[in-house]
Amino acid sequence: MGKKLRGAEIFVQALKDEGVEYIFGYPGGAVLHIYDELFKQSAVKHILVRHEQGATHAADGYARATGKPGVVLVTSGPGATNCVTGIATAYMDSIPMVVFTGQVPTHLIGNDAFQEVDAVGITRPCVKHNFLVEDVKDLAATIKKAFYLATTGRPGPVVVDIPKDVTADSTEYYYPQNVEIRSYKPVTRGHPGQIRKAVQLLLSARRPMIYTGGGVVIDNAAAELAEFGHLLGFPITNTLMGLGAYPATDKQFVGMLGMHGTYEANMAMHHCDVLLAVGARFDDRVTGDLAKFCPEAKIIHVDIDPSSISKNVPVDVPIVGSAREVLREMIKVIKEAKFKPMSRKGDPWWKQIDEWASVDCLRYDRKSKVIKPQYVIEELYALTRGDAYITSDVGQHQMWAAQYYKFDQPRRWINSGGLGTMGFGLPAAMGVQLGFPKATVCCVTGEASLVMCIQELSTCLQYNLPIKIINLNNRYMGMVRQWQEFFYDRRYSHSYMDALPDFVKLAEAFGHVGMRVEKTSGVRDALKKALAMKNKLVLLDFITDQTENVYPMIAAGKGHHEMHLAPGSGTNRELA
Amino acid sequence: MRHILSILLENEAGALSRVAGLFSARAFNIESLTVAPTEDPTVSRMTLVTSGSDEIIEQIVKQLNKLIDVIKLIDLNEGAHIERELMLIKVMARDGGREEVKRMAEIFRGRIIDVTDTTYVIELTGTGEKLDAFIEALDKSLILEVVRTGVSGIARGTRALSLHIPSITRPAPPARTEAATAKPAPAPVNPDHLL
Numbered sequence: 092m093g094k095k096l097r098g099a100e101i102f103v104q105a106l107k108d109e110g111v112e113y114i115f116g117y118p119g120g121a122v123l124h125i126y127d128e129l130f131k132q133s134a135v136k137h138i139l140v141r142h143e144q145g146a147t148h149a150a151d152g153y154a155r156a157t158g159k160p161g162v163v164l165v166t167s168g169p170g171a172t173n174c175v176t177g178i179a180t181a182y183m184d185s186i187p188m189v190v191f192t193g194q195v196p197t198h199l200i201g202n203d204a205f206q207e208v209d210a211v212g213i214t215r216p217c218v219k220h221n222f223l224v225e226d227v228k229d230l231a232a233t234i235k236k237a238f239y240l241a242t243t244g245r246p247g248p249v250v251v252d253i254p255k256d257v258t259a260d261s262t263e264y265y266y267p268q269n270v271e272i273r274s275y276k277p278v279t280r281g282h283p284g285q286i287r288k289a290v291q292l293l294l295s296a297r298r299p300m301i302y303t304g305g306g307v308v309i310d311n312a313a314a315e316l317a318e319f320g321h322l323l324g325f326p327i328t329n330t331l332m333g334l335g336a337y338p339a340t341d342k343q344f345v346g347m348l349g350m351h352g353t354y355e356a357n358m359a360m361h362h363c364d365v366l367l368a369v370g371a372r373f374d375d376r377v378t379g380d381l382a383k384f385c386p387e388a389k390i391i392h393v394d395i396d397p398s399s400i401s402k403n404v405p406v407d408v409p410i411v412g413s414a415r416e417v418l419r420e421m422i423k424v425i426k427e428a429k430f431k432p433m434s435r436k437g438d439p440w441w442k443q444i445d446e447w448a449s450v451d452c453l454r455y456d457r458k459s460k461v462i463k464p465q466y467v468i469e470e471l472y473a474l475t476r477g478d479a480y481i482t483s484d485v486g487q488h489q490m491w492a493a494q495y496y497k498f499d500q501p502r503r504w505i506n507s508g509g510l511g512t513m514g515f516g517l518p519a520a521m522g523v524q525l526g527f528p529k530a531t532v533c534c535v536t537g538e539a540s541l542v543m544c545i546q547e548l549s550t551c552l553q554y555n556l557p558i559k560i561i562n563l564n565n566r567y568m569g570m571v572r573q574w575q576e577f578f579y580d581r582r583y584s585h586s587y588m589d590a591l592p593d594f595v596k597l598a599e600a601f602g603h604v605g606m607r608v609e610k611t612s613g614v615r616d617a618l619k620k621a622l623a624m625k626n627k628l629v630l631l632d633f634i635t636d637q638t639e640n641v642y643p644m645i646a647a648g649k650g651h652h653e654m655h656l657a658p659g660s661g662t663n664r665e666l667a
Numbered sequence: 668m669r670h671i672l673s674i675l676l677e678n679e680a681g682a683l684s685r686v687a688g689l690f691s692a693r694a695f696n697i698e699s700l701t702v703a704p705t706e707d708p709t710v711s712r713m714t715l716v717t718s719g720s721d722e723i724i725e726q727i728v729k730q731l732n733k734l735i736d737v738i739k740l741i742d743l744n745e746g747a748h749i750e751r752e753l754m755l756i757k758v759m760a761r762d763g764g765r766e767e768v769k770r771m772a773e774i775f776r777g778r779i780i781d782v783t784d785t786t787y788v789i790e791l792t793g794t795g796e797k798l799d800a801f802i803e804a805l806d807k808s809l810i811l812e813v814v815r816t817g818v819s820g821i822a823r824g825t826r827a828l829s830l831h832i833p834s835i836t837r838p839a840p841p842a843r844t845e846a847a848t849a850k851p852a853p854a855p856v857n858p859d860h861l862l
């Protein structure tokens with residue numbers, strides 16, 4: 092018989108055995124036994140956030156950048172409910188995360204006890220799975236199962252709700268090496284017959300297109316995708332979630348696709364005859380109007396989640412499997428076939444794509460004295476040599492970051508693509524910086540998004556996280572304003588950010604450095620100065636052009652071929 | 668089209684609400700749903716009747732399979748099957764009407780299981796369609812209460828859904844979904860195991 096441990100000790104020991112480095116949390120009554128155990132050790136480092144939403148986004152950012160699961164610990168009731176946005180954010184983007192919520196003691200459950208909520212019930216629709224631990228004997232095995240579920244198959248958040256008495260009760264500790272869940276057997280190897288069929292179809296294509304999403308990033312399949320792409324010589328586009336999975340500076344990369352994707356990527360989608368989708372889910376922001384989606388294409392879809400296949404778009408060759416394994420198998424088959432890659436220069440399909448690209452859809456006014464947000468991102472890209480981690484919030488700034496920062500590596504672009512959560516950027520950057528203490532981590536944000544989790548500036552000070560906040564301050568909820576301009580006759584209903592704080596003083600009040608930049612001529616120097624402050628968090632407040640819009644754009648109900656380009660682009664596709 | 672899904676579910680608190688929640692969250696339709704224990708105390712059997720186009724049914728099956736608490740499921744409509752539902756129906760039965768109701772119950776092979784001066788309770792089993800037809804055949808003004816269990820179903824022949832029999836036979840799925848089925852394809856069945 093081994094020594095008996097209390098639930099709280101088991102909890103901490105299990106995290107150690109799981110190799111957890113950081114736990115993002117906030118204490119409260121239901122988790123005080125656990126906090127007492129955390130106090131007695133230093134292997135698992137606890138990061139005290141200032142709001143539980145921040146804990147979930149920080150854990151999420153850590154997971155996205157490192158590939159390891161993010162771990163969160165919060166108390167019952169409001170602690171748990173404050174996590175819901177962050178859990179849903181991770182769920183929509185398939186991010187591995189384990190969230191531990193305290194719960195009232197088992198004998199009080201259902202009594203409307205102080206700080207009681209049905210955490211399992213509230214989070215059910217936005218988790219991969221969740222557990223209520225009713226007996227300390229189940230605690231260690233449940234923690235193991237939670238990590239196993241969160242990190243395998245299509246990853247996602249798992250919630251473990253732990254009543255206070257379970258953390259006080261004792262039992263023998265045993266942490267299983269492996270767990271078997273009889274109903275859960277993710278398929279990673281693609282069906283060989285389907286893989287051959289897919290390759291045949293690809294090799295016979297005249298206007299092929301490769302469209303890849305977050306699944307390639309999550310599955311660490313970027314190297315395979317690059318080899319695969321080069322073997323074929325086909326054009327490649329990435330979704331917002333997939334940026335960096337294929338090098339943006341590669342000759343075959345045609346930019347992001349979708350609502351604010353490049354003209355050439357979307358036109359190529361519309362005209363392709365064979366479409367290969369890998370680790371992407373045909374989200375409505377990517378497809379535009381489904382009735383007009385890739386009208387001429389035979390579609391191959393590789394995804395680890397069978398329910399993603401043929402969900403929105405009927406697929407001709409479905410392949411269930413992990414992006415990495417299926418790409419590896421496809422590479423073998425292509426090599427056997429001794430395929431000669433499509434010529435980047437001579438092939439008519441590439442000529443057509445280059446013609447589309449020649450409209451230069453990301454052009455903007457480079458001579459403007461008023462700061463153009465696109466310019467800030469371009470300078471940031473140049474000064475960081477494309478080697479920074481960029482987190483983002485939601486809105487115009489997010490799209491500009493995606494369009495103008497050229498991500499050559501996966502896990503560098505960290506944003507809430509699925510749920511579109513404003514407030515994600517700053518706490519996510521904390522997680523990234525903890526994962527990579529020496530790296531340059533920038534949060535590209537807007538003044539409306541930034542204030543949603545601004546309290547985390549304190550966390551940044553406490554743990555000395557030298558994040559660079561790039562605030563593209565247009566004094567508007569820019570993306571909302573843009574839609575109101577286009578679709579609501581310029582009735583800017585409640586989208587003006589009145590009574591904004593002085594961001595410089597605000598940064599200083601939190602113990603950081605703040606800088607305001609009002610002219611284009613000052614952008615480069617300010618960025619340089621901020622990036623040189625290796626040990627300081629710097630909030631750069633760029634006063635940007637209030638009227639700037641994100642182009643190109645596919646309006647609601649339109650197809651890829653019906654994109655609008657920026658005014659002044661000299662085409663009949665202007666939207667204004 | 669109407670489909671009957673037979674599901675083996677972990678007998679865990681919350682498993683039922685995961686299934687019910689899935690249907691409401693994704694706006695899938697539930698016509699009826701029954702859950703009961705099985706011979707294995709860790710497993711419940713759910714029979715769920717739903718309807719939708721082939722694409723929707725395919726999504727429903729995939730989404731159900733994705734739930735961690737769902738161990739196995741079959742779409743009974745993929746092969747020959749039997750469906751049964753139990754109904755208890757309380758009707759007014761007075762004077763001359765008593766004979767009429769009794770005759771009708773006999774025609775439908777129902778049993779009268781409770782009698783008062785003014786009412787009968789009739790027990791009837793059969794397909795959902797048959798129960799509908801019985802209700803239809805009665806004078807509406809006589810019906811006091813209708814209690815239906817929802818449909819149970821079972822495949823005909825050797826096809827079976829069970830944990831102890833390591834496998835089930837099922838017809839080859841259509842080409843579109845061939846590789847898209849998550850849970851590993853079952854090994855061939857040995858009919859000797861099915862008795």
Ligand SMILES: Cc1ncc(C[n+]2csc(CCOP(=O)(O)OP(=O)(O)O)c2C)c(N)n1
Pocket residue numbers: 484485486487488489511512513514536537538539540541563565567568569570571
């Ligand atoms: C939590 C949350 N609330 C509301 C929205 C809707 N929304 C999307 S973009 C946006 C405006 C964002 O403004 P800002 O952060 O200033 O960025 P900008 O578009 O100006 O770059 C809003 C309100 C959202 N995505 N998330």
